[in-house]
Structures are given as C-alpha cells and as structure tokens.
Amino acid sequence: MRPPARARCRxxxxxxxxxxxxxxxxxxxxxxxxxxxxxxQTPDGRALPGAIVTVRALDGAPHHAATPLHAIMDQVNxxxxxxxxxxxxxxxxEFPNSDSVSHQIYSFSPAKRFQLPLYRGKPYPPxxxxxxxxxxxxxxxxxxxxxxxxxxxxxWYGRTDSAGAWSTELPRGHYRVELWHPRLRDNExxxxxxxxxxxxxxxxxxxxxxxxxxPAPLTDRPHSxxx
Amino acid sequence: MICLRKLAPDSAxxxxxxxxxxxxxxxxxxxxxxxxxxxxxDGRLVSSDANPSFMQGGLxxxxxxxxxxxxxxxxxxxxxxxxxxxxxxxxxxxxMFDDKDSSPVxxxxxxxxxxxxxxxxxxxxxxxxxxxxxxxxxxxxSGWESPYTLSYSAIDSWLxxxxxxxxxxxTLDWLGTRSGHxxxxxxxxxVFGWNQGAxxxxxxxxxxxxxxxxxxFGRVGQLGDQPLGGAEPFLQFDHHQGVYGGFxxxxxxxxxxxxxxxxxxxxxxxxxxxxxxxSQHTRFNSAGVRIEGDHGWTAIAQWLDGETTTAADDVPGGxxxxxxxxxxxxxxxxxGRSTLSARYDRFVVDSIGADDYGAQxxxxxxxxxxxxxxxxxxxxxxxxxxxxxxxxREEFFGGPPLLTxxxxxxxxxxxLGSSVY
Numbered sequence: 001m002r003p004p005a006r007a008r009c010r011x012x013x014x015x016x017x018x019x020x021x022x023x024x025x026x027x028x029x030x031x032x033x034x035x036x037x038x039x040x041q042t043p044d045g046r047a048l049p050g051a052i053v054t055v056r057a058l059d060g061a062p063h064h065a066a067t068p069l070h071a072i073m074d075q076v077n078x079x080x081x082x083x084x085x086x087x088x089x090x091x092x093x094e095f096p097n098s099d100s101v102s103h104q105i106y107s108f109s110p111a112k113r114f115q116l117p118l119y120r121g122k123p124y125p126p127x128x129x130x131x132x133x134x135x136x137x138x139x140x141x142x143x144x145x146x147x148x149x150x151x152x153x154x155x156w157y158g159r160t161d162s163a164g165a166w167s168t169e170l171p172r173g174h175y176r177v178e179l180w181h182p183r184l185r186d187n188e189x190x191x192x193x194x195x196x197x198x199x200x201x202x203x204x205x206x207x208x209x210x211x212x213x214x215p216a217p218l219t220d221r222p223h224s225x226x227x
Numbered sequence: 228m229i230c231l232r233k234l235a236p237d238s239a240x241x242x243x244x245x246x247x248x249x250x251x252x253x254x255x256x257x258x259x260x261x262x263x264x265x266x267x268x269d270g271r272l273v274s275s276d277a278n279p280s281f282m283q284g285g286l287x288x289x290x291x292x293x294x295x296x297x298x299x300x301x302x303x304x305x306x307x308x309x310x311x312x313x314x315x316x317x318x319x320x321x322x323m324f325d326d327k328d329s330s331p332v333x334x335x336x337x338x339x340x341x342x343x344x345x346x347x348x349x350x351x352x353x354x355x356x357x358x359x360x361x362x363x364x365x366x367x368x369s370g371w372e373s374p375y376t377l378s379y380s381a382i383d384s385w386l387x388x389x390x391x392x393x394x395x396x397x398t399l400d401w402l403g404t405r406s407g408h409x410x411x412x413x414x415x416x417x418v419f420g421w422n423q424g425a426x427x428x429x430x431x432x433x434x435x436x437x438x439x440x441x442x443x444f445g446r447v448g449q450l451g452d453q454p455l456g457g458a459e460p461f462l463q464f465d466h467h468q469g470v471y472g473g474f475x476x477x478x479x480x481x482x483x484x485x486x487x488x489x490x491x492x493x494x495x496x497x498x499x500x501x502x503x504x505x506s507q508h509t510r511f512n513s514a515g516v517r518i519e520g521d522h523g524w525t526a527i528a529q530w531l532d533g534e535t536t537t538a539a540d541d542v543p544g545g546x547x548x549x550x551x552x553x554x555x556x557x558x559x560x561x562x563g564r565s566t567l568s569a570r571y572d573r574f575v576v577d578s579i580g581a582d583d584y585g586a587q588x589x590x591x592x593x594x595x596x597x598x599x600x601x602x603x604x605x606x607x608x609x610x611x612x613x614x615x616x617x618x619x620r621e622e623f624f625g626g627p628p629l630l631t632x633x634x635x636x637x638x639x640x641x642x643l644g645s646s647v648y
Contacts, residue, residue, distance in 0.1 A: 077648070100645045102261040102310065106344050108405065115344050117313050118261060136405045140344055144480060146404065185409075214409055218480055218519055220561065222599070224646065225374060226367035227480065 033169040034197045038177060040160045041208040047164025048209070052086045052180040054154035058194065059174040065089050065153040070126060072096065073137075073147060075103050078223035080137065080147030084182060089153045092126035104140040111135050111151055134180065143227040146217065148182050172197045177205065183213040263308040265369060265644030269301035271377075277613075277632035278624075281388070281432045282327065282439065284452025286620055288589065288613040289634040290378065290437040300325035301377070301438070301638055304370050308646075316340045318358075320370060324439050327449060329457070333442020335371065336391075348406045352398040357443040360392050360471055361415055362487055364517040364527050365557060369646070371440060375525070375568035376595040377609040377636055380555040381434040382513070382531045382572075388441050389428050389460035390489075394419030394468070404479060411477040415487070419469045423493040424460035426507035426535030430549045431455050433587030433617055434574040453623050462504055467492040486514040495537045495546055509535040511551075523561030530554045539580055547581035566597040578618070589615025602648050607638040 040051040068090035074081045075097045087093065097103050097120045106115040111133025116124050118141075129135065132153045139145040150157075158166045178192045190210045197203045271291075279285025279292035291299060303323040310316045320336040338356025359371055363383040368374040371387070379387060400413035421444070428447050431454045441447055441460065448455030473487030490510035497505055511533020518526045531553045539545035553574035560567050570593040578586040595609040616629045 100648055101263050104344075108345050108347060118310055120261060134407070136407070138345070138402070138405050140342055140350075215479060215481055215521070218521075220523060221480075221519070222368075222374065224369050 033171055034200060035167055035202045036156075036170045036175075036197060037165060037167040037202065037204050038160070039204070039206045040164045040166075040179060041206060043209050043212055045208070047160075047162075048181065048213075049160055049162045049164055050084060050181065051160045051164070051166075052084075052150045052152075053158055053160065053166045054086075054152045054178045054180075055156035055168065055170070056154050056176050056178075057171075057173055058176055064155055066155055066157065068092070070094070073149070074098050075105075075139075075145070078139075078142050078145060079219075080145060083147040084150070084159070085148070086150040086152060086157050086159060087129060088157070089132050089151055090128075090130055091151070092128050093149065094122070094126045095124065096122035101141075103142065103145070105137055106140050107135050107137050109133065109135045112149075115140075142223075144221075144223070150180060154178075170197050170203075172199065177207070179207055179209075181213065183216065184209070185211045185214060187211070261310050263644070263646045265304075265306045265642060265646050267302070267304045267370070267640055267642035269303070269638055269640040271299040271301040272637040273297060273299050273634065274636075275632070275634040277634055278620075278626075278630065280437065280439075281428055281435060281448055281455055284449040284455070286432055286454070286617055286623065287632060288433070288435040288591070288615050288630075289611055289632055290435075290439055291634055291636075301636075301640070302370070306370060306644075311339075314341060314343050316342070318356075322370070322440065322442070328442060329446045330442065333445050335440045335442055337443060345400075345402055345405070348402055350400045350402055352396075352400070354392075354396040354398075355394075357391055357393045358396070359386060360390065360396070360417060360487065360489065361398075361473065361475065361485060362386060362513050362515070362529075364483060364485065364515045364529060372438070374597065375527075375557060375559045375566065376570060376593050377607050377638055378436045378438050378593060378611050378634075380529065380557070380570060380572050381436055381553045381574040381591065382529050382555060384435055384437045385429060385531075385553070387437065387439065388435075388447060389422075390425050391422060391441075391443060391461065392417050392419045392471075393421040393443065393461065404477075409479055413475045415471075415473050415475070417469075417471045419471075419491075421461045421463045422469055422491050423464060423506045424458060424462050424504060425491050425493075426509035426537070426549070427458045427460055427505060428455065429509075429551055429576060430507065430535050430537065430547075430585045431458075431619070433576045433585065433615070433619075434551075434553055434589070436572065436591055436593065436611060436613060454619055459504055462506075464504075465494040465496070465506060467494060469493070481519050483517045484515075486512070488512050489533070497538050505537040507535045507537045509533065523559075523566075525557075525559040525561075527557040527559075528555065542580075545580060547584075548579040549576050549581070549585050550579065551576045564599045566595075566599075568595045568597070569593065572613075583618045584622070586618040587615060589613055589617075591615075603642055605638075605640045605642070607636070607640070609636045609638070610634075611636075 040048040066088035071093045111131045112135045129151045135149040137147040160166045273291045275291045277289045278287035280287040306320045336358045338358045341353040365373045396417040398415045403410045444461045450457035469491035471489040476484045493506045493508045513531045515529035534550040536548040539547045555572040557570040572591040575588040591613040593611045598606045612633045620626045
C-alpha cells in the first residue's frame with residue numbers, strides 16, 4: 001500500500017514547521033488505495049478553511065493511531081501561533097514564548113489538564129498529550145489568548161486548506177469522517193458522516209455545516225487593551 | 228451653602244501610600260520572578276474657552292480652562308507589574324498630571340493580585356490595594372486610559388476623579404469559552420475603606436469630562452479656592468466599610484455586559500478632626516455594554532444612577548442630598564492605525580436640602596481621531612464641547628448658569644517598556 005499523505009503546516013509567525021500527519025501504519029491486507037478528497041462548507045456553500053477532519057475505518061480493519069509527532073505552538077504578540085493544531089495521541093508539544101512579556105499557559109480540558117508556570121523564552125520541556133480530545137489553552141494573565149489542540153487517535157487526520165479541502169489516501173473500505181472547528185455552535189449536528197471508498201481511484205465527499213459558525217475572534221484589536 | 232476646604236492636609240495617607248508601594252516592591256524583590264514595565268509621556272497642545280476646572284478652583288466641565296490653552300503635560304506615567312512567585316503579582320501605576328495636586332507624582336493604582344490557575348472551568352481572582360472598581364468599559368488601555376478619546380465620559384471621569392477601591396475585591400469567573408461554550412460569566416464583590424469623600428466633587432462641581440486621575444489619597448481642587456477647596460476623596464473617619472457587588476457576562480470576545488451596585492456606607496458627617504472634609508454617603512447603580520464587531524466597529528454605552536448625601540451645613544442633624552444620573556453612548560471605528568470615535572454624554576445632578584446648591588445638568592459631544600503610528604507613538608486630535616447649566620456658577624462667580632465650553636486638544640504620546648511592542 002502507499003504511505004499516508006503528509007500534511008505540512010507552517011507557523012508563519014514563529015517560523016516553526018510542523019509535520020502533521022507523519023505516519024500511517026500498515027493496514028494489513030488492505031486493497032489498493034484511493035484518494036479521498038473532503039470539502040467542508042459553511043451553510044451558505046462557502047469553503048471552510050481550518051476545519052479539523054478525522055477519519056476512522058469501520059469495517060473491522062485494525063485501528064491504529066497515527067505516529068506521534070513533536071509540534072511547536074509559540075506565543076507571539078500575545079497570541080498563540082498557530083492557534084489550532086491537530087496531533088496524534090502520544091505527541092508532544094513545546095510552548096516557547098517569543099513575547100517580551102511573560103505568559104502562564106493552562107488547560108482544564110478533560111483530555112489534558114496542565115499548567116506551565118510563568119515564563120518567557122523556551123524554558124519548559126515538551127508537554128505530552130496521551131488522551132484524545134480537544135484541549136483548550138489559555139493564558140492565566142492575558143485572557144484574550146486562546147488556542148486549541150485537537151488530540152486524535154484516528155489514523156487519518158488533517159486540516160482543510162484555504163479552499164476548504166483536505167485529502168488523503170485510503171484503502172478501499174467503509175469509514176466514518178468526523179469534523180471539528182473551534183467556532184462550531186453548541187447544537188451543530190452535521191459533524192460526522194459514514195462513507196465507502198469503492199473501486200474508483202478517487203472519492204469525493206462534501207460536508208456542509210447546518211448552522212453558521214460563531215463569529216471569528218477579533219484579530220485587529222491592540223494587544224494592550226483589556227479583553 | 229456648603230464649602231469644602233482642607234486647611235491642613237494630612238500627610239499620613241500619602242506616607243501610607245508610599246509605604247504600601249515600597250512594601251509591594253520589597254515583597255516582589257525577594258522573589259525570583261519577572262517584571263513588566265511601561266513608561267509614557269503625553270504632551271498636549273490645548274485650545275480651550277472653558278472656565279477653570281475643578282482642579283484650578285473653578286466650575287469648568289473640561290480638563291483645561293481657557294487660561295491653560297497652549298502646551299500642557301497630559302500625563303507622565305510609569306507602571307510596573309512584578310510577579311511574586313507563581314500566582315501573585317504586584318501592580319503599580321504612578322503618574323504626574325502637572326496640575327497642582329499635593330504631590331507632583333502619585334499612584335493612581337497600587338495593588339496585589341492573586342490569580343490562581345482556573346479549576347474545572349472556574350477561576351478566582353483577588354485584588355488587594357487601591358484600584359478601580361470594574362465599571363468602565365471605555366478605559367481599557369494601560370493606565371486606565373481610553374483608546375478611543377482623550378477625555379473620558381462624564382461617568383468614567385467621575386470615577387477617575389474620586390472613586391477608587393482601597394480594599395479587597397474578589398471575582399469568580401466561569402470560563403465558558405474555555406470549555407466549548409460561547410459565553411463567560413463572572414460575579415464580583417468588593418469591600419473597601421478610605422473613599423468616604425467619594426461624591427464631594429459631584430456635590431460641589433457636578434460632572435466634568437477629563438482624563439485627570441486623582442492619585443490615591445490625593446486632593447481635588449485648590450486649598451482656599453471655592454467651591455471645592457482642597458478636599459480629599461480618599462479619607463476614612465468612620466468605621467463603616469464600603470461594599471459593592473456586580474456581575475459581568477461576555478459573549479465570545481465580542482460583547483461585554485456589566486452591572487454593579489456600589490455603596491460606600493459612609494456616615495454623612497463632617498470630619499471633626501480636619502474640620503473641613505465632609506463624609507459623603509454615596510451609592511449608585513451602574514451598567515454598561517460594549518459590543519465589538521467586524522471591520523473595527525465598537526459601540527459602548529454606560530449608565531449611572533445614584534445619590535450622594537452629606538451633613539447639611541446650616542441645619543444641625545440635617546442632610547443634603549444630590550441624586551445624580553449620567554449616561555453616554557460611544558461609537559468607534561478602527562481603520563488600520565487610525566481610530567475615529569464619537570461620543571454623546573448626558574448628565575444631571577439634582578440638589579435636595581441644599582437650596583439648589585450643586586444642581587447641574589448638561590450634555591457633551593466628543594469627537595476624536597487617534598493615529599497609532601507604531602507601538603510607541605500615538606497622536607490624538609480631540610474636540611470636546613460641553614453644554615451645561617450649573618446653579619453654582621452664578622453663586623460663586625456671578626456668571627450665567629448656562630455655559631457652552633469647547634476644548635480642542637492635540638496629544639502626542641510616546642511609550643516604551645517591556646509591554647510596549
């Protein structure tokens with residue numbers, strides 16, 4: 001079988017390069033691979049960039065998480081950079097602080113409760129994320145800092161690009177795709193879909209949200225203002 | 228007639244402020260932790276046709292009177308935030324306003340902050356020291372300044388002049404946005420002293436629109452000048468602690484809604500020791516909303532309704548009261564480095580049991596253009612016009628009660644520091 005697709009995400013502000021989908025796992029005895037292309041759209045049909053897509057096999061194929069990786073989430077101009085990462089279970093993330101002011105990162109999300117005491121620069125060893133789930137990150141000093149880590153045990157995962165698309169190579173079979181975005185509304189329903197990759201070389205799937213996203217965080221507000 | 232004068236300013240409060248600040252720094256110094264600092268210098272070119280302000284012994288409703296047209300020091304400021312261990316920090320904000328306060332440099336805020344990590348979606352904050360109660364929605368820039376205008380609204384100017392928490396404030400927040408929801412919510416409670424004079428400027432001069440912040444334990448007015456004299460809002464001479472309680476609700480980072488009930492619980496009386504400072508029993512309700520939209524739009528509205536009561540001058544055991552109310556609406560638009568803002572203020576102070584002394588009503592328009600050249604340089608042009616009627620104008624100065632005052636300011640501010648970037 002073909003190796004898994006590799007998605008690369010560059011943190012422009014921090015200059016950090018992150019390998020997102022490094023390893024897939026041999027699915028023993030699987031048939032030849034096909035290309036899966038997923039398009040994510042808002043209710044009005046516009047492309048939705050930055051949505052997290054995870055895919056799991058449903059037809060009894062062994063379930064393997066992707067290979068853990070090492071990622072970097074910097075803090076630049078009182079903002080996390082990047083402010084959204086998707087990583088496989090078992091990955092580690094470093095949280096350097098490139099600002100001239102101190103930060104104090106915390107998460108009380110069930111998937112990972114941790115805190116990094118007040119610091120600047122790069123003083124702490126990487127944090128290990130060993131449970132799947134969404135980890136919401138904040139700074140205990142600067143309330144406007146907000147970021148998300150999606151820790152997944154899915155073999156295939158990634159983020160939609162600027163055209164709202166994400167693709168990977170899959171063996172033929174039956175799958176479930178799940179969708180997540182930081183601005184989903186509480187009662188959003190169309191977040192998962194089952195599909196089959198058949199004999200064709202390419203399978204296309206379009207997911208459209210049923211409700212508009214919540215407003216995007218304000219990014220042009222001076223960081224010195226109170227939140 | 229009520230005339231408040233402070234003939235023998237007591238240096239004890241200022242010494243205690245200094246001691247408090249030094250204690251904070253000493254405490255900070257023995258701990259290994261980080262320091263953030265900021266310094267700024269704000270110069271003004273002023274053109275004004277207003278009467279002298281309350282600080283100059285007049286009844287003007289803007290910061291600079293006509294005799295202060297020309298170059299002025301808007302504010303020189305130095306602020307320090309020193310972490311103390313992991314979850315404590317000390318905050319000092321020192322300023323000079325060059326307007327004849329009893330001390331050229333004073334602390335507008337000085338407090339310790341306890342900020343433990345959030346747990347299970349909740350976060351607790353404790354402040355101890357001298358600081359602003361959580362009311363203003365426009366004074367969100369460092370140094371409690373407004374990023375929209377130079378002059379604050381009538382409501383927030385009043386807070387700047389004579390309201391401060393000198394005590395403790397606890398806040399419990401539910402961090403919904405950190406747990407998958409669109410809302411945050413919090414409740415706040417405060418216990419304070421040394422604000423028994425809150426309301427003295429309101430009762431004697433009424434509302435004004437200024438950006439002068441009285442230093443903790445500082446003075447308002449000038450010694451010997453009517454009507455305010457050198458009154459001190461930050462005094463305590465009964466044993467009643469003031470209290471306030473309020474709540475705040477936020478929708479994402481777009482909408483903030485605040486409400487607060489405040490009561491300094493002062494006993495209306497004259498300070499026998501100083502023979503000049505009146506205790507003002509001041510209580511009010513305040514509420515406000517700030518909405519930030521896409522494309523740099525911001526709308527803010529605040530409302531204030533309360534009353535201040537003190538011992539009547541000429542009736543033993545009698546009381547004089549000044550119910551007050553103010554509101555404003557501000558609309559602002561950011562375009563790149565520029566911010567355009569307009570605000571409409573309305574205010575009224577009634578007079579009960581004081582022969583109409585201190586009655587005032589008026590409204591104001593403010594228009595401001597702010598250009599942030601970079602993180603260090605800021606240029607602001609502001610036009611402010613206040614139309615007000617004050618019963619005291621005729622009483623003290625023989626002028627007509629109704630007056631229109633216009634102030635035009637060009638401000639240049641340079642800031643530097645570890646938190647300026």
